Amino acid sequence: MNLYSLYRTSVYTMLVLATLILSVDATDYNQFAMLYPVGVAIAAFVAFVTVDKHPALGLNRDLANFLALGTILLAAAEYWANPSSLVIALGHWLVYLQLVKMFLPKTFEDDWFLFLLGVVQVVIGAFIGQSDHIGTLLMLWAAVSLAALGLFYLHRETVRFANRDGSTLTPAPDPRRPYPGLFNPGFVLSGALVTLFTIILGGFIFLLMPRWTGPNSSPVPGAPRHLTGFTDQVKLGQMGEILESDNLVFSVELTTANGKVHEPEEQSSLFGGVTLVSYQKGRWTRESGSSMLQPAVGAFDDRSLSVLRQKIRLESTNNEVLFALRPIAWATGPRAVDVELNQFDGTLVRRVEPTFSILDDSPKRRTGGPFDYEVSSIDGEDGRVALFETAPNPRRRRELLEMPEPVRQAILAYNRPVLEAIPERTPLRVARTLESHLRDSGLFIYSLKQKRGDPQLDPVVDFLVNRKQGHCEYYASALALMLRAEGIPTRVVNGFKGGDWNSIVNVLLVREKHAHSWVEALVGIDSREINGRRLVRPVWLTLDPTPAGQRDEVVAKVSNPPFRAWLDALRHVWMFNIIGFDSDAQERLIYAPIRWLWNECRRGFGVLRHVITLLLIQFFLFRNPGELFSVRGFFASVTMMLLLVGLAFLIRTFVGRLLRRWRGEAYGIAGNQPEVAFFLRLVRMLSRTGLERAPAETQREFARRASTFLTQRPTNRDGLATVPEQVVDAYYRVRFGQRPLPPETVSWLDQRLDDLERDLQLTG
């Protein structure tokens, strides 16, 4: 492949990628969006084998202009068909223009125009979507564009030198096979270095661009995903729909209070989501009534508590529920008011406000787009106390014990043999015994299969008595009801357990398959004084009756593609560090370190200045003249003198340069030899008449020749022909005799030279 073919291929690849960036996230608005890059690729191939090989096959310019006008109608028709997608229609108009340009015999201007079309398509693509697919495509597009730009330059230079202005080159450049031996390891290495340098530089510039908005200020279109099992009412078994899915739900950066990365134990962290209280006919429902609190405002700042910080990015979902380790001590969203916590059941939710999009101008209550929030949770033994929750009153306590009576009877009958062995029935002992029965007895099997043993029975009773297999929801529901039957208030929490730990970027990636259900049992009321306030808070005991080993095996069987860790890491970097780079991150990454460095430098230089001042004072300060006559006095005076000499030298040099510049170059020549300036003047004067002094000619010989020349002039008067010899006599006296001229002689010579100059000017 020669240079031209390679260049064309790179340009077309760049254009196809640009159209792909435009289209990849536009499928929500235009179902045919992905046909555009395919169309561009086909058109590029056809143009490559036709127009680019044989320009005569190209479109006529007039016809191309006509077609370009026609593309406006196409774009207008698309907008008319779907008025909410103006930007996409504009993007497609660019694609049409690009197709027309492809089939023209191309000039350099056409190629630049194609580059411009590619860039604008990328910009529109950046408006439409910000998914990680675009990130990959963007990097690819940047690399291909660089290659295309470089090859375009080489191609331009070849053509520029092929069209010469009457001159010829030997050997002549061959426009068909320019740059022989171009593609060698050195070229590839240079190309790779330039690409790397450019991308790194681009990254720096990207980081330095000023940001003045917080996270997620950009509109993000696209249909958000629905997470089954995290709504106000959940049907038993519903969560099974997502347990076989590998989709990412959220990613968490876990750090301890002192900022160290915390790697959780494998599949042990429980990220609570929705809290369900009422059970009726196989359905769990959240507690009625609510009292919302902004946990960022009422944060608990108790240094004695062990805290685990979570920086969470929730992927695009339409659920309002947020996930976090419980109990929560502090939580905040992009703005403090964006996150709220239900004081009754401890569910963390986000506030949903109307959003506007440039793609869709009607305001909608949307929950789409990634959502970043941060939570601090209480870790360790203190983790039982729900700091933000209010202790349940009798009514709420009754709700936490409610269950259908037939179910209670059936479960009590089931519990009896299990609990017989316990000598003392404390709530804690009962809870642990029943949890262990479900989890460790071996009677129950973890399974994602949905089937009923006896449809007439309550699903939980059916699970306990007949089926004895199911997923976490069944285990959690069974334990919750078993404890309620024994008079222990309980609630079911749907959330996520564990995740995929990515050690490259130190992030826990939680997917749908990690969805989980567990039980919280109210085992007491805690009363303590925090920040001077007496707080009465419920103490919840977390119980997880699901057989962990079996669950982990099932989770592990869900798809696990190769290079997952690397892909996840790249995706994380993209989402957190590129798309999620905001003013806060910029402050943290760029400005704060610079400020710190500046302050450190100032402090350091301040110390240095202070030390130098002290040293100078010690060195140069003499209390009486007698101290000057000492070793210190000697060195101090010598140093001072050297400094003064240096200063004088610098001033002289500086002033000299200023003067030379002010006087100009011409003066400089004569100024260097002021004693022979008159001779130089004569030489210049005669030179203007065509009388040049030959290099081998002495000044005297030159003067004789000049006198002869002047003698022949018709206007020779006042003995001006003798001026050269007079000047040279004076020159010899100064230059070789070292005898300075008296001022009156210099003045007389100047007078004579003036006369000669005037005479020469008169005679032209």
Place this chain on the structure above:
Amino acid sequence: MPRPDWSRHFRRAVNGRLHLTRAGMGYLAVWLGLLFTGLQQQNNLILLTSGMAAGPLVASFAMTIFLLRRLRVQRRLPEQVFEGDSLAIDYIAENTRHLHAALAFEVQEQLVPTDRSIPNASRLRSRVMFDRVAPRDRSRIRWEAPSPPRGRYELTSLDLLTRAPFGLVERRLTIESPDSFLIYPKITPLSRRWAQLWRESSQSRKGRRHDRTAQQQEYHGLRDYRSGDSQRLIHWRTSARVGELMVKEYEQENDQELAILLDAWQPRNRPTTEQRELVEQAIRFAASACLETSRTPGRRLVLGWTGAVPGIRQGPSGVRLLHEILGQLATLRANTEGPLSAVFDGLSPSVLRDALIVVVTTRPINLAEEIARSARLSEASTRGLAARLIVLDVSKGEQEPYLARRKGDVVEIRGPASKSDAPTANASVPQAQNP
């Protein structure tokens, strides 16, 4: 190991000039648009795109400095070229880098005439592109163009420039390399009438037929036989004695002397194009006549010219004298005031006595007046001068019969004429005498 000359590197680095090309300015405008959009929308993807788009621009500034490092360029000039012939300059680029090839860089320079008064003499720009010079390699490219009008052309510096790697930024590095060369006047072959004129003049001078037989030539010595030598020149006796062919060598008599006096006059004030062209024609004819004369060894050639500083070049005809004469004619300025008599004053008595004198002038000449003004032309020396003096007034086209109008004539001067060669002709200035 030689020490690196850091000051030279620094000077080269500082000397380089950077500027955006047209494409670079367009690129910058698009980049600014991207940046503005990204900042206004606070869209990280657009900001990332603009950041990456800035990469090529900034990289270009940095890369151009790297790309011109460790590149050496030399030029080889012809000593002289005839006007109308092809002017060829060789440029040699050496890439002393170890790994990276030097790609698509250009060498430019300007050929500046020292005398702008010569018609059509203007600056000429040579541009050469080296498409690729491999690491630790050198490459040579010859630039050729029709030569400009006669005169001395000066080259002060070589401009080495590159727009790599993207064509957005151009860096120009100026390397001081002063040099000059001469464009000789255009040579037109002379017709048979010129040769006839020469023969007739010789006959009239010597009173006998001037042929080129060996009998009229002075015996010089013996030498080995060379292919092409006439058999009549073989010295049989010596050949028989030494056992190989020996030929007699003769030296032509030094009696054929030609003086061409060039009076390239033009008015001092506002000469017309035609008048300037006449000067050029006169110079071309003089150059052609000198070249023709120099082809025959043994003759003496004198060239005199009028002007503010009249001058004379003379000597035995040969390559060196010819180069001196052509060099003088290449840089000769039109005469605006000097009389022809001043040139006569500079001629030696032998020339005035024996030589064929051809006056090539651009104005009507009154010979009697010129002779009267000349201090050197005594009665004795002018006797017979009229028979040996030919005046060709170019303004009347009197030189035309002596010119052969043929296409495709190639003029070639054999032998070296380097600048170090010592001049063999005597340059003299007529001694002025007080009136």
